[in-house]
Amino acid sequence: MPMSQLAPARPRPAAGALRAAPPGRSRRRRLPLAPYLMILPFFLSFVAFGAYPLLFALRLSFTNWRGSGELRWIGLGNYTYLLTSSDFWASLANSGIMWLLVVPAQTIGAVAIAAALSRARLRGRGFFRTTLIIPFVTPLIAMAQVWILMFDADFGAVNTALTAVGLPSVGWLTTTAWSKPTIALLVLWKTTGFAIVIMLAAIQGIPDELYEAAAIDGAGVWDKFWSITVPLLRRAIAFYVVIATLGISQMFAEPYVMTKGGPYNSTITSGLFLYNHITTSDLGLGAANSFLLVVLVFLLSLVSVRLLRSKED
Amino acid sequence: MSASTTSASQRLRTILVYAGMAVLLAAFLYPLWWMVSSSFKPGPEIVTSPLSFDPRHITLANYRAMFGTVPILTGFLNTAVMLVLKGGITLVFCPLAGFAFAKYRFPGKNFLFGFILLTLMLPTLVLVIPLLLEMSLLGWVNTYQGLVLPGAIDAFSIFWMRQVIAGIPDELLEAGRLDGCSAFSLYRRIVLPVIRPGLAALAVLTFLGVYNDFLWPVVVMNDQSKQTLQVVLSNLSQAISGAQVDLNPASVWGQLLAATTVATIPVVIVFVLLQRHFVRGILAGSTK
Numbered sequence: 001m002p003m004s005q006l007a008p009a010r011p012r013p014a015a016g017a018l019r020a021a022p023p024g025r026s027r028r029r030r031l032p033l034a035p036y037l038m039i040l041p042f043f044l045s046f047v048a049f050g051a052y053p054l055l056f057a058l059r060l061s062f063t064n065w066r067g068s069g070e071l072r073w074i075g076l077g078n079y080t081y082l083l084t085s086s087d088f089w090a091s092l093a094n095s096g097i098m099w100l101l102v103v104p105a106q107t108i109g110a111v112a113i114a115a116a117l118s119r120a121r122l123r124g125r126g127f128f129r130t131t132l133i134i135p136f137v138t139p140l141i142a143m144a145q146v147w148i149l150m151f152d153a154d155f156g157a158v159n160t161a162l163t164a165v166g167l168p169s170v171g172w173l174t175t176t177a178w179s180k181p182t183i184a185l186l187v188l189w190k191t192t193g194f195a196i197v198i199m200l201a202a203i204q205g206i207p208d209e210l211y212e213a214a215a216i217d218g219a220g221v222w223d224k225f226w227s228i229t230v231p232l233l234r235r236a237i238a239f240y241v242v243i244a245t246l247g248i249s250q251m252f253a254e255p256y257v258m259t260k261g262g263p264y265n266s267t268i269t270s271g272l273f274l275y276n277h278i279t280t281s282d283l284g285l286g287a288a289n290s291f292l293l294v295v296l297v298f299l300l301s302l303v304s305v306r307l308l309r310s311k312e313d
Numbered sequence: 314m315s316a317s318t319t320s321a322s323q324r325l326r327t328i329l330v331y332a333g334m335a336v337l338l339a340a341f342l343y344p345l346w347w348m349v350s351s352s353f354k355p356g357p358e359i360v361t362s363p364l365s366f367d368p369r370h371i372t373l374a375n376y377r378a379m380f381g382t383v384p385i386l387t388g389f390l391n392t393a394v395m396l397v398l399k400g401g402i403t404l405v406f407c408p409l410a411g412f413a414f415a416k417y418r419f420p421g422k423n424f425l426f427g428f429i430l431l432t433l434m435l436p437t438l439v440l441v442i443p444l445l446l447e448m449s450l451l452g453w454v455n456t457y458q459g460l461v462l463p464g465a466i467d468a469f470s471i472f473w474m475r476q477v478i479a480g481i482p483d484e485l486l487e488a489g490r491l492d493g494c495s496a497f498s499l500y501r502r503i504v505l506p507v508i509r510p511g512l513a514a515l516a517v518l519t520f521l522g523v524y525n526d527f528l529w530p531v532v533v534m535n536d537q538s539k540q541t542l543q544v545v546l547s548n549l550s551q552a553i554s555g556a557q558v559d560l561n562p563a564s565v566w567g568q569l570l571a572a573t574t575v576a577t578i579p580v581v582i583v584f585v586l587l588q589r590h591f592v593r594g595i596l597a598g599s600t601k
Contacts, residue, residue, distance in 0.1 A: 032417060035417035042468075043425075045462070045464075045466045049440075056447070113337070116333065122327070122330065131338050134581055135345075137580055139573075139576055142546050142576045143344065143573070145546060146347070146573055149569065149570070150347060160362075253528065253547075257547050290440075293436065294435070294439050298434065
């Protein structure tokens, strides 16, 4: 990695080293100040824009503050309200369904595609890889707008294609059955290439001999995939599942742009639910919601790491 | 380079892989092709025949109308300001912190680095409400400092620069140290010149992240003249239909596609030109 690029710069200062170093001039201090100065900006910024708002939010979550006036302490009121509110659980369920629609299929698909790509000696792999990541770098908001038009019930390209081959047209973003899959499709389109590239990089670390040995033992493509590729990619898979879980638990922009949470609240994700507290100025409630979400996300990440690790040992 | 021992089944598999890849790439590129090609079609054609593209009917009418109704240049300008400020802060402070963690020993180092990694787990969404309140307390709502400062020195960039700088041979730094360089001149004279590829990757990652950032900009910049490009894009249909007397979907669609094309193509070009750096950057997190 970076080592190879650094190599050429090496000779020159090495020559300089011979000049210097008068004997006995060791100026090593016990407590060096410089490294602390170098990392200070991060911690200043964290205190100002991380710790302070976090503590403020914690305090806020025990009040019924609506953006002005006195802070009135209501104890655990916001938390109990949320935990007994069907809207809160519905938002979590919507996000959970979104996760199910995206993450399992995408992760398995990415591993399979990466495996196919790396084993076959293909020409133009660089081209493939570049094209695969293009959706990942496109602006989400712009593509969400394009999605609205492509999946428009009356004039959209998708329904036009469906009716052309004799299939019925679908209310992609206007029916509760299809609204989530349509948004999930945008997420899949945008992030699958990224997942493939991560798996490709990890697969390159698997020695060819393992596959050759398995082939001698008579293992087929399918056996090799499940007993070599998948187990050896466990770390990369865990990494990706955590990243994807974090992303989906915070999903906000897609439904915000495409459906505003509709139809019939079917796309109010946990992220959009949280955002809506801002528009209704329920800031105390919103703060409590934030913390519930953090705990949930943390637990989810922990569970996915555990699940993917346990079989290793 | 003809494969040496290709059996028939192996050849078949290669063909299948190529075919699969072709399908995948077509699926990945089609929405972009549809967006760009439709943006050059006459309005009514986008709606009546969304699947066809007739090069003889190419028109710039959608673009001309769009620049009149959508404040897209304002969006580009505000995004450019954000890019310069946030990119500058990231590129100055994050490599410096990465250097400290990669090449110095000091009490509390492991704890502090672990702490930085822990902040990676903190979802932005959680901080939005209290940060917004903090900004209004400071009078920073609708200001560039309010837009840029929170999160400008981010944990991932520090982590990634630490990985890059750890690859510098210690002898190189020892030589500079014996020359009497202070820590900061060591950084400026020896570290900076050799980590240029890493800095380039960081710059590309930061560019893409800032360009596509939406949650914080939409919350903190609600004044129309202060909106970034992505916030402008999120309000497209309001901007277009609000400026028109008759609501003709054909004309709205054309302008919408023109605006998204103008916003998407630059970032795709930047990525294709600099993708080497980008791929290295995104892989830094997964292969450590």
